Amino acid sequence: MKKLMPFITVFVLVLIIVFIFLSMSSQKKMVTIQEGNHEHKPLDITLNHFQDTQCGMTIESLRHSVQVVSPDGKTWFFDDVGCFALWFKNIAFQKDAVIWVYTNDTNQYIDGRVAHYNIVDKTPMGYGFGAYEKKGENMIDFNEMLLRMYRGENLTNPLLRKKLLSE
Numbered sequence: 001m002k003k004l005m006p007f008i009t010v011f012v013l014v015l016i017i018v019f020i021f022l023s024m025s026s027q028k029k030m031v032t033i034q035e036g037n038h039e040h041k042p043l044d045i046t047l048n049h050f051q052d053t054q055c056g057m058t059i060e061s062l063r064h065s066v067q068v069v070s071p072d073g074k075t076w077f078f079d080d081v082g083c084f085a086l087w088f089k090n091i092a093f094q095k096d097a098v099i100w101v102y103t104n105d106t107n108q109y110i111d112g113r114v115a116h117y118n119i120v121d122k123t124p125m126g127y128g129f130g131a132y133e134k135k136g137e138n139m140i141d142f143n144e145m146l147l148r149m150y151r152g153e154n155l156t157n158p159l160l161r162k163k164l165l166s167e
Helices: 004-028 081-088 142-151 158-166
Strands: 066-069 075-078 098-102 109-111 116-118 130-132
Touching: 066 081, 075 081, 081 098, 081 142, 116 142
Parallel strands: none
Antiparallel strands: 066 075, 066 098, 098 109, 116 130
């Protein structure tokens, strides 16, 4: 019996830890996908309740957030334009997706395909692409932003980061 005591103690502790984590996750009920958006409009996001589909981070601010609506009305949420781009690369409905990006200049959701993207913004995941409604100096378009993300040409690249932020 003395040999079993350490095993039983460890087993009970593991069960308690698992129970705590399961109860915490069921209470939070994070939203990563919302169904039924047949109007294909940006949805109201409750901060700290919606979760990025790509990286899993909680959306703590509308700034830099993205919403993508599929033809069937499912909406995916992202805390960073870069996370959206990584996810977008592999979806089958790219041409039919409705993309909403939250702008840093007008503080509203606009069509992500017509937005302009700064390449050195401070973003939640550090990719650096901030969306703007009005075009400014050194901004790029949607397709260029995607291309740079796919090539790894963003602020998570240390060499590029040093070059862009020191200019």
